[in-house]
Structure formats: structure tokens, C-alpha cells
Amino acid sequence: MMSHTGNIVELQQVEKKYQGVKALQSLDLNLHKGEVFGLFGHNGAGKTTIIKLILGLIEATSGQVSVFGKDPAQAGTRELRAKLGFLQENVSFYDQLTGMEVLEYFARLKGTSCKRSRKECFGLLEQVGLKDVCGRRVKTYSKGMRQRLGLAQALLGNPRLLLLDEPTVGLDPIATQDFYHTIDHLKHQGCTVVLCSHVLPGVEKYIDRALILGRGAVLASGSIEQLRAQANLPSVFQLKGRPGLSKELPKELCPLDPNNNASMRIAVPMEERMQTLRTLAGIVSIDNIDIHLPSLEDLYTHFIQGHYDQESALC
Amino acid sequence: MLNPLLIVAGKEFRDGLRNRWVISICITFSVLAIGLAYFGAAAAGKVGFTSLSTTIVSLASLAVFIIPLIALMLSYDGIVGEDESGTLLLLMTYPLSRAQLLLGKMLGQGAIMAFSTLVGFGSSAVMIGLFSASTSWGDLLVPYTVFILSAVLLGWIFIAIAYVISVSVSEKSKAAGIALIVWFIFVLVFDLGLLGLLVSTEGNVDSNLFPYMLLLNPTDIFRLVNITYFADQNLTGLMAIAQQTQFSLYGLLAALLVWLVLPASLAMYIFNRRGL
Numbered sequence: 001m002m003s004h005t006g007n008i009v010e011l012q013q014v015e016k017k018y019q020g021v022k023a024l025q026s027l028d029l030n031l032h033k034g035e036v037f038g039l040f041g042h043n044g045a046g047k048t049t050i051i052k053l054i055l056g057l058i059e060a061t062s063g064q065v066s067v068f069g070k071d072p073a074q075a076g077t078r079e080l081r082a083k084l085g086f087l088q089e090n091v092s093f094y095d096q097l098t099g100m101e102v103l104e105y106f107a108r109l110k111g112t113s114c115k116r117s118r119k120e121c122f123g124l125l126e127q128v129g130l131k132d133v134c135g136r137r138v139k140t141y142s143k144g145m146r147q148r149l150g151l152a153q154a155l156l157g158n159p160r161l162l163l164l165d166e167p168t169v170g171l172d173p174i175a176t177q178d179f180y181h182t183i184d185h186l187k188h189q190g191c192t193v194v195l196c197s198h199v200l201p202g203v204e205k206y207i208d209r210a211l212i213l214g215r216g217a218v219l220a221s222g223s224i225e226q227l228r229a230q231a232n233l234p235s236v237f238q239l240k241g242r243p244g245l246s247k248e249l250p251k252e253l254c255p256l257d258p259n260n261n262a263s264m265r266i267a268v269p270m271e272e273r274m275q276t277l278r279t280l281a282g283i284v285s286i287d288n289i290d291i292h293l294p295s296l297e298d299l300y301t302h303f304i305q306g307h308y309d310q311e312s313a314l315c
Numbered sequence: 316m317l318n319p320l321l322i323v324a325g326k327e328f329r330d331g332l333r334n335r336w337v338i339s340i341c342i343t344f345s346v347l348a349i350g351l352a353y354f355g356a357a358a359a360g361k362v363g364f365t366s367l368s369t370t371i372v373s374l375a376s377l378a379v380f381i382i383p384l385i386a387l388m389l390s391y392d393g394i395v396g397e398d399e400s401g402t403l404l405l406l407m408t409y410p411l412s413r414a415q416l417l418l419g420k421m422l423g424q425g426a427i428m429a430f431s432t433l434v435g436f437g438s439s440a441v442m443i444g445l446f447s448a449s450t451s452w453g454d455l456l457v458p459y460t461v462f463i464l465s466a467v468l469l470g471w472i473f474i475a476i477a478y479v480i481s482v483s484v485s486e487k488s489k490a491a492g493i494a495l496i497v498w499f500i501f502v503l504v505f506d507l508g509l510l511g512l513l514v515s516t517e518g519n520v521d522s523n524l525f526p527y528m529l530l531l532n533p534t535d536i537f538r539l540v541n542i543t544y545f546a547d548q549n550l551t552g553l554m555a556i557a558q559q560t561q562f563s564l565y566g567l568l569a570a571l572l573v574w575l576v577l578p579a580s581l582a583m584y585i586f587n588r589r590g591l
Binding site: 058091093097106108111153 | 319323329400402405409591
């Protein structure tokens with residue numbers, strides 16, 4: 001039975017301790033159908049703990065975990081796992097088997113019949129770009145190829161919930177783009193995706209909401225716009241024009257790198273953006289303006305640093 | 316849908332074919348068996364097929380060293396290896412229970428062991444049947460069946476013991492080390508210990524109790540099974556003592572089964588408590 005809220009995943013006041021050490025504290029998390037959710041944090045922040053809780057691999061010390069309306073740690077909910085896709089960090093598959101054989105093994109464990117699994121595996125291997133090497137043994141694969149095999153594995157059986165831990169590690173830029181397109185495609189089919197990462201550039205376009213973790217506690221959560229509003233970081237305007245540009249700027253616009261160059265950057269608070277833009281547009285010696293909104297990386301750094309400053313202030 | 320247990324077992328067997336476990340065990344066993352059958356009497360200054368009883372008893376006393384070693388090598392990394400490569404975590408997110416995974420792996424590797432034992436040792440039976448003048452096919456059937464059956468059981472027992480090691484440790488290298496120690500204890504130290512006990516007490520051990528102590532070691536049970544058939548042999552060492560107490564063949568095979576079930580259950584118990 002689905003829970004009345006229709007959430008795919010619900011975590012309520014979840015806490016996890018490993019031998020008395022807190023890995024996660026009072027976490028509330030709801031994941032909706034067809035949502036791409038980003039989980040960010042430094043090593044040991046609790047990302048993998050959350051994933052393992054959702055997968056039912058570990059039990060919460062206190063609080064409620066529910067996936068598809070059921071507690072995933074209960075033995076009776078094993079059948080739910082056919083609807084899950086998972087890829088963890090640093091998995092190395094069976095070296096002696098071919099890519100095709102590895103994928104078929106996992107497909108059949110997911111309950112796909114022998115006939116159908118072959119067709120499905122071919123499709124997935126083609127999708128991740130391993131079609132030409134699917135008959136080669138996995139031990140001959142490069143790191144990126146292994147990662148792609150892992151992705152194909154996670155996509156087996158049309159999962160309704162996909163949990164990916166560092167999915168783009170080892171992928172070249174084109175494969176990374178392909179991967180994000182796949183995620184987009186799945187999302188439109190109603191699949192819920194959790195992306196867990198500390199590699200941030202490029203990911204913000206594809207995620208609906210993000211959660212930033214630090215030492216097992218939530219530092220910030222929400223959509224990118226909400227996070228930007230919360231962080232209240234300035235936008236950066238990159239100006240290009242003739243030499244001596246800085247003299248022509250209004251006094252309240254102070255360049256970040258004060259030298260007399262033809263190119264400079266200025267920080268502008270969010271709410272003054274449009275006004276500043278109008279002012280700058282009137283200055284004839286400016287040829288070009290590039291506007292950089294705070295990226296996810298900036299936000300991440302901001303929240304993590306804020307957290308540590310707070311901590312050191314307490315000490 | 317095929318049972319996950321059988322899917323895992325099938326994959327293990329295929330793995331065994333792929334990394335040449337099956338073929339190397341087959342060759343080892345058949346070279347050993349044929350060599351012993353043909354050159355078994357070389358010490359007596361002649362070559363050619365010796366009597367069946369000599370062949371089987373010498374085969375058993377060699378197999379008792381090599382079968383446990385092969386079984387332990389085959390299976391020591393069964394669980395800890397998957398854990399190290401990350402596939403254990405992944406498999407646990409599939410609709411597959413721990414019991415299905417563990418038993419599936421044991422079944423697959425047990426099949427490798429059974430197949431190779433049958434082919435390897437069976438080939439020597441075929442050689443003797445074809446080329447030996449003194450032994451007929453009928454004479455071969457029962458001794459070889461008993462020998463191969465007990466050899467398979469011995470292999471399975473050590474696969475189960477290997478899994479106890481594999482589910483208990485967190486590093487592959489540690490599992491390998493422990494497996495070697497376990498092998499050493501079962502095939503060498505135990506017997507030496509019993510002999511030592513016998514000598515130091517000047518034979519003053521309860522003679523009714525003593526043969527039963529051999530049941531504490533599956534390799535000794537295996538040897539007992541195979542000498543039960545050939546009581547006309549001049550036996551030395553511990554086996555000579557046990558000869559006085561006649562265990563029945565079925566009793567001994569049952570003891571081997573107990574030795575199979577115990578470590579397998581223990582492995583299951585520990586595996587269910589293993590963290591991820």
C-alpha cells in the first residue's frame with residue numbers, strides 16, 4: 001500500500017548511530033514521484049548512510065523509514081527491491097565474465113526471464129555505449145567502462161527508484177552528458193532518482209531539489225533557487241571593455257580585483273541585480289557583461305563553511 | 316522465474332569453468348589417480364596396474380591432503396571476495412536473501428567439486444577397467460563409487476568450512492591465511508596430536524573411546540570410509556587402531572554428512588549477522 005502522501009520515500013526523524021557514534025541525526029526527507037534529488041556532502045557526511053537506510057541494508061537507530069509505503073529493512077519487503085536500482089561507489093564486477101554475462105546475471109536475479117533479459121541487456125549496453133565490448137571479459141574494461149556497466153546494471157528492470165552514489169566518477173564529459181540525459185528521460189517516465197555526489201559542476205541543471213549534509217546533519221535543503229535565496233550569495237558580473245574601465249564605474253560598484261584592466265569582476269547582491277545591470281548598460285566603454293549566478297558548488301562551499309565557522313565559534 | 320539460488324549457483328559454476336578451476340581440478344585428480352593406479356607398485360620394483368585395494372587406499376591417503384586444500388582454495392574468498400569488490404552490497408539490494416546467496420554459492424562450487432572429482436577419479440576407473448587384466452568392471456564399481464562419493468563429501472565439507480572462514484573475516488588475505496591454518500590442523504596437526512596423546516599416555520587411553528575421537532576430524536572419517544572396504548590391508552598409524560572398532564560404512568557416511576551440515580549452518584548463522 002502506498003502511503004497517503006504519495007511519497008516514494010519518507011524518512012521521519014531518522015537517526016543512525018554506528019557503535020554509539022552519530023552518523024545521521026534527526027533527518028526528515030520526502031522524495032516525490034518523478035523527482036531528481038541531489039544529496040551532497042563531504043566524505044563521511046552521511047550520504048551513503050541515507051542511501052543504505054533507503055535500501056534497507058541497515059536499520060535506523062530511531063525514527064521511521066518508509067519506501068513505497070513499507071519499511072525496507074523488513075525481510076518481507078524483499079520483493080520491493082525489484083523496483084529499485086542502485087549503483088554504489090567503487091564496484092568491480094566479476095572479472096572472468098563478459099559484460100553481457102555480468103549484466104544478464106543481475107537481470108535474472110531481478111526476476112527477468114531468460115529470454116527477455118537478453119534483449120533488455122542488449123538494449124541497456126547499447127544505451128551506455130558498451131555494445132561493442134559486451135562480449136569481452138570485464139577484466140579488460142577501463143574504469144569508465146566498468147562504471148557504465150554499473151549504470152546499466154542500475155537501470156535493469158525499469159526501476160521506480162534509482163539510487164546512484166557518485167555515478168559520474170570516471171566518465172568522460174560526453175558519457176557524463178549522456179548519463180544526465182538518461183536521468184532526464186527516466187524522470188519523465190516517473191522514476192525517482194537520488195544522485196549522491198561530491199562532484200558538483202554540471203549537475204545543477206538536472207536536479208529538482210538538493211540536500212546538503214555535513215557531519216550527519218542537514219545544512220540546507222530545497223531547490224537551487226531556494227538554496228540561493230537562503231545563502232544570499234552575490235552574483236558575479238564579469239565585465240569586459242576598454243582600459244581604465246574601473247574609473248567609469250559608479251562608486252558603489254567595487255571591483256573584486258582592483259586593477260586598471262579592461263576586464264574585471266564585481267559582486268552584486270541578488271536584489272540589486274537588475275538595477276546594476278541597467279546602470280552598467282549605460283556605460284559605453286563596456287563591451288560585454290557575463291552574469292554568474294552562484295553555482296551549486298558556491299552554495300555548497302558556503303553552507304559547509306558556515307557550518308564549520310559555527311562549530312569553531314562554539315569551541 | 317528461476318530460483319535465485321540456482322541463478323547464483325549457475326553463475327558460480329560458469330565462473331569455475333572460466334577461470335579454469337574445473338579443468339585444473341579434473342587434471343590434477345586424474346593424473347593422481349591414473350599415476351597411482353599404474354605406478355603404485357613402482358616401489359616394489361614393477362610397473363603396471365596393482366591390486367585395486369592398494370590403488371584405492373593409496374589414492375585415499377593422497378586425496379585426503381589434496382581435496383581439502385583444493386576446496387579451501389576454491390571457496391575461501393566466496394563471501395569476503397564479493398564484499399571487497401563491492402558486489403556483496405549490490406547483491407543485497409536485489410530481491411535475494413542472504414541464505415539464497417550463500418547456499419547458491421556453495422551449491423555452485425559444490426557442483427564444481429563434484430563434477431571434477433567424478434571426472435578426475437572416474438577417468439582412472441575407466442583406465443583400469445580398460446587396461447587392467449586382473450580387475451573387471453564389476454570389481455571396480457562399488458569401491459570406486461564409495462571412494463568418489465566420500466571424496467565429493469570431503470570436498471563439500473571443506474567448501475562449507477571455507478565459507479565459515481569467508482563470512483567471518485573482512486579481508487581476503489586474512490581468509491587465505493586462516494584457510495591454510497585450518498588445512499594444516501585438519502590434515503596434519505590433529506593426527507599428530509592424537510598419536511602424541513597415545514604415545515605420551517603409553518596407550519593408556521580408553522580403547523573404546525579412542526576410535527571415536529577420529530570422528531572429530533572429517534579427513535579421518537574419509538580415510539576410515541575407504542579402508543573399511545579393504546580391511547585386508549596392512550594399516551599403520553591411527554587407522555590401525557580404528558580397525559578394531561568396526562564403524563559401519565553408512566555410519567561413517569552419516570558422520571560426513573553431519574560434518575557438512577554443521578559448518579554450513581555455522582556459516583549461515585555468521586553471515587546473517589555480518590554487517591554491510
